[in-house]
Amino acid sequence: MSESIGGSGTGMKLHTKILLGLVTGATLGILANSTLGGADPLVEGINKYVAGPIGQIFLRMLFMVVVPLVFASISLGVAGLGDLRRVGRVGAKAIGYFLITTVLAAALGLVIVNIVKPGKTIPADVRTHLLETFAKDANSKVEAAATQNFGVETVVNIVPRNPIKAMVDLDLLAIIFFAFMFGAALTMIPIERARPMIDVLDTLNDVVIKIVEFAMKIAPFGVTALIFGVTSRFGFALLKPLGSYVAVVMISLILHAFITNSLILRFLIGVSPVQFFSRIRTSIITAFSTSSSSASLPTNLAVIEQNVGVPASIAGFVLPIGSTMCMNGTALFEGITVLFLAQVFGINLDIGQQIAVIVMSVLTAVGAAGVPGGSIPLLVGVLAMFGVPPEGIAIILGVDRILDMSRTTVNVIGDLCATTWVAKSEGLWTAASIPAMAGIVDTFGPVDESPGNYPMGSGRIDQL
Ligand code: ASP
Numbered sequence: 362m363s364e365s366i367g368g369s370g371t372g373m374k375l376h377t378k379i380l381l382g383l384v385t386g387a388t389l390g391i392l393a394n395s396t397l398g399g400a401d402p403l404v405e406g407i408n409k410y411v412a413g414p415i416g417q418i419f420l421r422m423l424f425m426v427v428v429p430l431v432f433a434s435i436s437l438g439v440a441g442l443g444d445l446r447r448v449g450r451v452g453a454k455a456i457g458y459f460l461i462t463t464v465l466a467a468a469l470g471l472v473i474v475n476i477v478k479p480g481k482t483i484p485a486d487v488r489t490h491l492l493e494t495f496a497k498d499a500n501s502k503v504e505a506a507a508t509q510n511f512g513v514e515t516v517v518n519i520v521p522r523n524p525i526k527a528m529v530d531l532d533l534l535a536i537i538f539f540a541f542m543f544g545a546a547l548t549m550i551p552i553e554r555a556r557p558m559i560d561v562l563d564t565l566n567d568v569v570i571k572i573v574e575f576a577m578k579i580a581p582f583g584v585t586a587l588i589f590g591v592t593s594r595f596g597f598a599l600l601k602p603l604g605s606y607v608a609v610v611m612i613s614l615i616l617h618a619f620i621t622n623s624l625i626l627r628f629l630i631g632v633s634p635v636q637f638f639s640r641i642r643t644s645i646i647t648a649f650s651t652s653s654s655s656a657s658l659p660t661n662l663a664v665i666e667q668n669v670g671v672p673a674s675i676a677g678f679v680l681p682i683g684s685t686m687c688m689n690g691t692a693l694f695e696g697i698t699v700l701f702l703a704q705v706f707g708i709n710l711d712i713g714q715q716i717a718v719i720v721m722s723v724l725t726a727v728g729a730a731g732v733p734g735g736s737i738p739l740l741v742g743v744l745a746m747f748g749v750p751p752e753g754i755a756i757i758l759g760v761d762r763i764l765d766m767s768r769t770t771v772n773v774i775g776d777l778c779a780t781t782w783v784a785k786s787e788g789l790w791t792a793a794s795i796p797a798m799a800g801i802v803d804t805f806g807p808v809d810e811s812p813g814n815y816p817m818g819s820g821r822i823d824q825l
Contacts, residue, residue, distance in 0.1 A: 375577060378580075379584050386588035389593070390588060394592060412585075412589045413586070426576075426738050427531065429569045430569045430728070431540060432536060434730060436543040437559065438728075455780075459687035469616060471719060474697045475700070518534070531742060531746070537724050540728075587758075588759060590755070607760050614770075618770070630782050643668075644774075647660040658684045661776060669795055670796050671789075686727050689772060689775040691735075691769075694736070699740075699749060702757075708747075718743075737758070
């Protein structure tokens with residue numbers, strides 16, 4: 362079994378190694394900072410010739426896959442949905458639910474991060490220094506972010522004049538638009554003609570995820586190097602905001618999972634939230650322990666059919682699409698992270714830009730693969746888009762595993778609520794359909810996390 366992104370291999374788990382990397386890098390950095398001082402020639406030399414390049418190589422490995430990843434996953438997703446015409450209404454309802462709840466989640470995260478402002482607690486001089494260090498063209502980036510206006514031109518620019526140029530410029534919105542068009546067009550040509558392209562895209566998707574795995578293999582070193590770079594220059598100043606950031610993400614995730622979803626369950630779906638959560642607890646545990654929506658899919662299918670009583674015809678259609686498209690927790694996490702890092706770097710994003718952050722978080726969450734760390738490469742792209750130095754990702758990567766486990770759980774709860782709501786709205790389910798006794802699915806066996814076993818692209822035409 363090959364190692365999944367952030368998953369288990371032989372020996373120490375990758376996420377443990379990344380955490381160790383964080384601790385090692387932070388300890389060495391703080392030591393260097395407190396004994397020699399951040400401007401010491403030795404510390405500067407290490408940063409310039411060792412830590413800097415290692416960190417950069419790691420970051421570039423992530424950047425490298427953003428374009429093919431967005432293109433393949435979104436066009437494939439849309440191509441899969443093409444068969445919506447066959448199941449039109451159900452599909453449209455599902456997508457509507459996915460998008461609305463994901464926007465709600467991202468907006469909730471943004472409100473909380475604006476109230477708590479975890480990134481603002483660092484002293485102004487440290488912030489200035491951070492900007493100088495991490496963004497060589499910091500000022501121009503800050504200015505660009507400040508002057509960016511999201512008017513008519515922004516809308517027009519979503520349609521790329523030249524998709525290759527959009528890719529070269531890492532213009533995410535334009536790439537997403539092109540991928541949407543590409544996927545939609547694929548569904549409108551005869552299936553025999555479309556299939557080879559779908560196969561190519563499917564393979565491209567798998568290959569790209571493999572590359573992210575390679576990147577994650579060097580993540581422990583990348584994180585050590587990047588975090589050393591930060592702490593050797595800034596000492597303790599950054600660690601406190603990091604703690605508040607983790608708290609903000611966790612609290613927002615919990616609020617969305619249990620308050621927003623409970624309201625939906627009670628008023629839209631008509632079921633007791635306590636009963637629902639109790640019936641889906643195996644899915645919750647599976648999602649939390651695998652950090653992967655896709656790896657949780659088989660468990661979710663069994664749970665929703667046997668423990669909640671949703672008919673297989675709906676579950677088998679809505680859940681696979683949901684596991685790749687409906688990522689409430691991921692969008693919430695992305696929005697908070699962009700805002701947090703913008704605060705850390707002293708970049709002010711006005712209300713218009715924050716709405717754009719929500720839009721990008723939702724779109725990239727739709728495009729993220731349902732595997733551990735699936736959203737990280739996209740997040741790097743979004744950071745760059747808003748003028749936030751992508752190097753900042755180092756600040757959060759070391760704590761990402763627990764956030765990943767938690768946001769995946771929220772993603773999966775969203776998938777299950779969506780499926781139940783669609784079934785209810787089709788007149789195929791009511792609270793009375795819940796079987797008196799939970800079915801077999803009260804425990805779960807080991808989940809094979811190897812990428813070959815992800816039901817990836819499960820929303821594809823041939824599998825609908
Ligand atoms: N691990 C998440 C999932 O599978 C994706 C992510 O946000 O990285 O749902």
